[in-house]
Every structure is written in structure tokens, then in C-alpha cells.
Amino acid sequence: MSAKQDEDALIGLAQEFRDALRQSVYVLRRLDAHGELSSAQLSVLKMALDGGARVGEIARDLGVKVPSATEQIIRLERAGLLRREADPNDSRAVRVAATAEGRAAVDLADRRRNERIAAILATLGRDERDAIRAALPVFHKINSSVRD
Amino acid sequence: MSAKQDEDALIGLAQEFRDALRQSVYVLRRLDAHGELSSAQLSVLKMALDGGARVGEIARDLGVKVPSATEQIIRLERAGLLRREADPNDSRAVRVAATAEGRAAVDLADRRRNERIAAILATLGRDERDAIRAALPVFHKINSSVRD
DNA sequence: ACCTAACTATTAGGCTACCTAAATATGAGC
DNA sequence: GCTCATATTTAGGTAGCCTAATAGTTAGGT
Known part of the structure; x- marks a missing residue:
């Protein structure tokens, strides 16, 4: 098989892969049930589970910019699912930690989503x-x- | 292996699958380069390529509600990439057809995205x-x- | 023929989740 | 102690989705 044919096969696979990616978005959207934590919020909250995380870390892990993470964090804080506390080592930073309610919410949402899948x-x-x-x-x- | 164990394995797979879905969203986001057609717009425009499609058909194919499809269509029409025309058989319906510019835009965007993947x-x-x-x-x- | 129910699309209004740029505050190196 | 880098928040904007309400068209029953 020529290099040209290899290239074409790769492009073909890329096209199919792209379709699958697009469809995944829709599947994920259906998975977001009403009244539950959204995918984005669940991801943020999971990062805040063990020992807490910094805003920047959360943003990096989620592949979004810091202000986007802040936004989610604020919402979750207002919902009582996590707390923001000053980092003892670096007072520029903020440590984000899940509350007991937050833990319970992650547990529930995770279980429901897994069941649906x-x-x-x-x-x-x-x-x-x-x-x-x-x-x-x-x-x-x-x-x-x-x-x- | 017991039924319980089967069940557990399935839940475990579901969890991993869910992670992959979430990541797919980010991959797809990175694929949306500036100044190019967005994923959503590209999908709409593709439906409008051969012979045109009705708004409802486009919405159904994309897994969104009709008003969301209308919104994209209007944007694409303003950009000169497609036209809306009355359906000759059913004057409730609107047929959406890509213009020459629209075809060219799909071609370009599709090629670029496939190359990136x-x-x-x-x-x-x-x-x-x-x-x-x-x-x-x-x-x-x-x-x-x-x-x- | 007509009236009603069903269908198609648009408009209006609202939400989430992302972005960039600018402001604020702290930390670190010289 | 100045300056530069780092961490976060605030402000303002965009895309893309939603529901509910509206307008026009078609089809079915009597």
C-alpha cells in the first residue's frame, strides 16, 4: 500500500472519528438530567473531594480557563456543595474543598449517571x-x- | 462469575466510558478553530448540501430542538452560506439549501478538521x-x- | 365548505458554560 | 523596596441550547 493510500485511510478514519465525537456530545447532553449536577459542575466538585484543590488546578484539569472554573466554583459554593478557603501556604491561592453535602451530591449524581450508561x-x-x-x-x- | 460481579464490571466500564465522553467534549472544543465554521454550524450546513433539507429535519438529525436549528440557519444565511426558500409542496415548511459559498466553506472546514484529527x-x-x-x-x- | 386539530417554523426570553481583558492581591528575586 | 510573576476575581461578551408563545398551513371529520 502506498503512502498516499495510507494518508487517505487516515483521513477517512478521521472523518468517522469526528462524527463519533460529535455524537458523543449529544449523548453527554442527554445524560445531563434536570435537577442534577451538570457534567461541568460534577467534574469541578470531584476535584474538590480529596483534600481540596486550587482554582488553577481545577481549570487545568478540566481544560478550561481559570475564570470559567471560578464561575462554577462560585455556583457550587452558593449551593453549599463546596467551600473556598485561603491557602495557608500561599495567600494568593484559594483552596476549594467539598462539603459533606457536596460529597453526597457527587455520590448520587455519579451513581445515577453510571446507571444510565x-x-x-x-x-x-x-x-x-x-x-x-x-x-x-x-x-x-x-x-x-x-x-x- | 456471578451476576453481581457482571453488574459491577458494567458499572466500572460505564464510569470509564463517561470519562471518555467528557474528554471528547474538550477534544471537540479544541477542534473549533477561530474564524472557521463551528462544529454546530458545520453540521447544519452539511445537511443543507444535497438538495436542501427542512428545518425540522436538520434539528432532528442534530439532536436539538427546532428553534436551535433555526438560530443556526439564520446565522448561516446572514453569512451568505445558505438560503431559505419556501417548500413548493408544503408552504408551512422551509427548505434550506447551501449556496456555492456554503459548499466551499464546508469543504474547507471539513478538510482542515480532518487534517487536524x-x-x-x-x-x-x-x-x-x-x-x-x-x-x-x-x-x-x-x-x-x-x-x- | 368549514372547523378543529396537528404540524412547521419563528420570535421572545432565559440559561449554562465558555472566552478575553482588566483589576486586585500576594509572592519572590534582585 | 521595586519590579515582575503568579493566583484569583470581576466585567463584559458570545455560542448554543432550552421552553413557551405566536402565526401560518394542512388535513381530517362532519
């Missing part, structure tokens, strides 16, 4: 689930490479 | 690409099942 995965054949399982680490790798 | 896929090993390839149809199936 699991219900879908349960309708797949074993080979299909295996295909998904095999692809997940590659998705992870792709994401990391895009982050930089 | 292909560049990432090129960094993967053959087995990793195969894993992606095998998973894509399953993603498609999952999406369809969520749509209903």
Missing part, C-alpha cells in the same frame, strides 16, 4: 463492549495529546 | 488505530439508542 452498555453484545473497552485507553491518550 | 491519529500505533476503528460503529449504535 450501564443500562445502555447492557444492551450491547459482549464483543461490542470489548471493542469499547479496548478503545477507551486510546481515547484517553488522544485527549492527553490534544491538551498540550 | 488525522495528525493526531498518525501518532498512534497500528493496534491503537484498530481499536478506535473497531469502536466507532459501537459508538454510533449507542448514539442511536440514546436518540430515541
